[in-house]
Amino acid sequence: MKELLKKSEERMQRRIDHLNDEYKSIRAGRANPAILDKIKVDYYGTPTPVNQVASVSVPEARTIIIQPWDASILGAVNKAILSSDIGINPQNDGKLIRLNFPPLTEDRRKEIVKDVAKIAEGTKVQIRNVRRDTLDDLKKMKKNGDLTEDDLKEGEKKAQDLTDKFIKKAEAISADKQKEIMAL
DSSP, rough: HHHHHHHHHHHHHHHHHHHHHHHHHHSSOOOOHHHHHHHHEEEEEEEEEETEEEEEEEEEETEEEEEESSSSGGHHHHHHHHHSSSSOOOOESSSSSEEEEOOOHHHHHHHHHHHHHHHHHHHHHHHHHHHHHHHHHHHHHHTSSSSOOOHHHHHOOOHHHHHHHHHHHHHHHHHHHHHHHHHO
16 A cells, blocks of 8 residues: 555656646746747757757846857757747847747736646646546455555545645645746
């Protein structure tokens, strides 16, 4: 039973880690290099992440500068950014690419906050699914005679406690992100 609960805890933690990764890629009006993590550049026929073919820096709060190590791929990087869904038009000066992030309007902030809440809700559903799987496994163990009735009740309580702990984590992370977005 302990191994089962440990695996459940690890699965729930992966959901929290994924939530944090999702929030890193949300454009909140401030320049964040993580927004480029999902963009792949065609580098000699191989899809390669931007940060592996260029230097990415944030000189100001609303600007990201991308300077490719190989000047010949500047156009490919520009094209990859244009075809991505980040919603920023790159400015190419022949040596580097500049991404300027405009300040967010109040309406756009509210939309982003709704998206943040929706992502958090999805994470909470995934955490509850892990709990459901754990409870099903505990019941199978009881049916097979591996657990007593008391052990089953104890396992169910521990699974619920884990679920509550991770749901609170997801809510706290979401609340922090929402505050960050509204404070910009």
